[in-house]
Amino acid sequence: MYTLKDFFKEEQNRRMEEAAGIRPIGMHVVNIIEKQKAVRSKKRWYRWLSGSFAFVLAAVGIGIYFREFLAGIFRWADESSGVVTGRIVEIYENTKFSFLTWGAGVTQNAESGFIEKATTEISAWPVQVWYVVFLVAGVALLLGVDKLVRHRKPA
Amino acid sequence: MADIQRTLSGDARAYGALVDKYQSLVFVLVRGICKTTADAQEVTQDVFLKAYEQLHTFKGTASFRTWLYRIAYNTAISHIRKTKSRGKAGEAYMQEVMHTGSSIDEEHDSEREAKYDKIRQLVEELPAAERMLIELYYYKELKMEEVAYICGMTVSNAKVRIFRIRQKLQEAMTAA
Numbered sequence: 252m253y254t255l256k257d258f259f260k261e262e263q264n265r266r267m268e269e270a271a272g273i274r275p276i277g278m279h280v281v282n283i284i285e286k287q288k289a290v291r292s293k294k295r296w297y298r299w300l301s302g303s304f305a306f307v308l309a310a311v312g313i314g315i316y317f318r319e320f321l322a323g324i325f326r327w328a329d330e331s332s333g334v335v336t337g338r339i340v341e342i343y344e345n346t347k348f349s350f351l352t353w354g355a356g357v358t359q360n361a362e363s364g365f366i367e368k369a370t371t372e373i374s375a376w377p378v379q380v381w382y383v384v385f386l387v388a389g390v391a392l393l394l395g396v397d398k399l400v401r402h403r404k405p406a
Numbered sequence: 407m408a409d410i411q412r413t414l415s416g417d418a419r420a421y422g423a424l425v426d427k428y429q430s431l432v433f434v435l436v437r438g439i440c441k442t443t444a445d446a447q448e449v450t451q452d453v454f455l456k457a458y459e460q461l462h463t464f465k466g467t468a469s470f471r472t473w474l475y476r477i478a479y480n481t482a483i484s485h486i487r488k489t490k491s492r493g494k495a496g497e498a499y500m501q502e503v504m505h506t507g508s509s510i511d512e513e514h515d516s517e518r519e520a521k522y523d524k525i526r527q528l529v530e531e532l533p534a535a536e537r538m539l540i541e542l543y544y545y546k547e548l549k550m551e552e553v554a555y556i557c558g559m560t561v562s563n564a565k566v567r568i569f570r571i572r573q574k575l576q577e578a579m580t581a582a
Contacts, residue, residue, distance in 0.1 A: 253521040255575060258529075259544030261522070266437045270430040273447060277422035277429070280454045284418060287455075 335379050342380075345372050410470065413461060421461075425454045428474055435475065436482045438541055439534070441489070449485050453478045468555055475548075476556045479538055486534035521579075528578050536571050543568045 314321060349368050409427075412420035433450045440446035457477050464473055529537060535557070542553045554564040 253518050253525075255525065255540075255572065255579075256544060258522060258525045259541070262438065263434060263545070266434040267430070269437065269443060270433045273429070273433065273443070275426040275429065276447070276451060276454070277424075277426035280425045280451060280458075281418045281422040283451070283455060284421070284458055 331379065335377065338377050338380065342372065342376065407466070407470075410461065410464065413458075421458060424470075428471065429454070431471065432474060432478045435478050435541065435545065436485075438529075439482050439486050439537065449481060450478075452485075453481045456481060468552070472548075472552045472555055475542070475552075476558070479542070479556050482538055483534050486537075524579065525575070528575050532571065536567070539564070539567055540571045540575070 345368075349372075409420045409424045413424065429450055432453050433446055436449045436453070437443070437446040440449055453474070457474055460477065464470065468476075529540070532540065539553070539557055542548060542556055543550075545553075548556075550561055550564060553568075554561045557564060559567070
């Protein structure tokens with residue numbers, strides 16, 4: 252009785268014989284993979300270059316079209332940075348003075364105490380300085396959380 | 407496993423060694439659905455190219471052979487769907503098998519030969535997924551769990567489907 256099992260067994264034996272006559276394709280496959288990698292790398296380069304070129308073109312185009320608006324932004328940035336720089340210099344000078352007096356041992360008996368001076372100083376900081384302080388604190392918090400999550404031990 | 411690790415760390419030659427080791431197994435599986443030996447070799451090559459692309463996803467939960475069969479199964483099915491002229495493929499395969507296997511066939515009696523032709527015809531008429539499933543079921547050294555994994559179905563589902571395919575084939579054989 253010729254069964255399905257016999258059929259598939261015969262088929263497989265036949266295919267095995269056929270497979271035995273085939274030359275190894277290992278190196279051929281490796282060569283194809285290498286070629287594909289080279290083509291992919293070249294394509295990536297082309298994409299990166301054309302993307303950069305398009306970005307520069309778009310940036311130049313936008314810059315020309317919105318030149319008045321951009322000039323306004325630059326003026327504002329220049330003025331703001333001047334104000335902030337002035338305040339930072341002032342804060343630096345005040346803080347330096349506070350430390351020097353504190354270091355000389357005149358903190359407790361001074362006309363105005365160090366803590367009071369510092370509080371007055373901090374409360375006078377412009378909003379831009381607070382933005383930077385909160386930004387740095389936020390980034391530090393996120394980095395801390397990220398480190399904790401990454402280094403947590405598996406349960 | 408050593409060759410896989412070496413391939414993943416960028417040693418292409420190690421992958422070449424893996425291909426040489428497993429090419430016969432893959433070829434035997436995909437040969438049944440391809441028109442010619444050259445066609446089967448092309449599908450085998452595609453299987454190994456796809457396997458290289460997905461090698462980083464191999465976690466070792468199944469054996470590498472079974473994982474490779476799963477890729478071969480999917481590649482073979484999409485090959486069948488692409489080459490819609492399945493009837494012609496069957497005829498071409500029959501002609502080639504008759505030609506290459508004449509020495510074996512001479513030993514068979516005519517009744518056995520007729521049965522063989524009949525089963526081949528019936529298997530050719532099965533839908534692609536069913537055909538691959540029954541091929542895998544009768545494939546050497548594969549357990550039902552492995553067959554289910556390769557076909558992406560549960561063991562019970564694979565059992566039921568194989569039972570139905572066998573029943574269908576046996577009914578067709580007895581009716582002939």
